[in-house]
Amino acid sequence: MSYSVLLHPDVEKYLDSLSSSERERCYKGLKRLARDPCKARSGCDIKKMTDRDPFYRLRVGGHRFLYVVRGNEVLVEEGFKRGKGY
Numbered sequence: 001m002s003y004s005v006l007l008h009p010d011v012e013k014y015l016d017s018l019s020s021s022e023r024e025r026c027y028k029g030l031k032r033l034a035r036d037p038c039k040a041r042s043g044c045d046i047k048k049m050t051d052r053d054p055f056y057r058l059r060v061g062g063h064r065f066l067y068v069v070r071g072n073e074v075l076v077e078e079g080f081k082r083g084k085g086y
Contacts (some may be wrong), residue, residue: 001072002022002034002072003033003034003036003037003069003072003073003074004034004072004073004074005030005031005033005037005073005074005076006012006073006074006075006076007036007076008075008076008077010077010078010079011065011076011078011079014079014080015027015079020062020082022051022061023032024064025060025061026060026063026065028060029043029044029058029065030058030060030065030076032044033046033058033067033074034074034077035071037056037067037074038056038069045058045059045060045073046058047059047061049066052066054068054069055067055068055077056068057070058068061081062081063078063079063080063081063082064079064082065075065078065079066078066079066080
């Protein structure tokens with residue numbers, strides 16, 4: 001099953017603030033969510049958030065993205081640097 005990955009406008013602003021190499025790496029990680037947004041695998045570090053149900057976390061290097069899966073859509077709600085916390 002293929003999913004549509006939708007970015008919140010704040011996530012797009014966050015990605016635009018990154019260097020071109022970091023931005024490209026993050027976009028590649030976010031595109032991988034289209035295949036299976038719930039299962040961790042090589043190149044796609046995913047974790048279900050226990051304290052923020054129904055959110056999942058995608059780790060791309062030092063960047064984190066929080067998202068929700070609704071039907072066949074992945075809604076990426078937040079993007080931030082690792083140090084910010086959850």
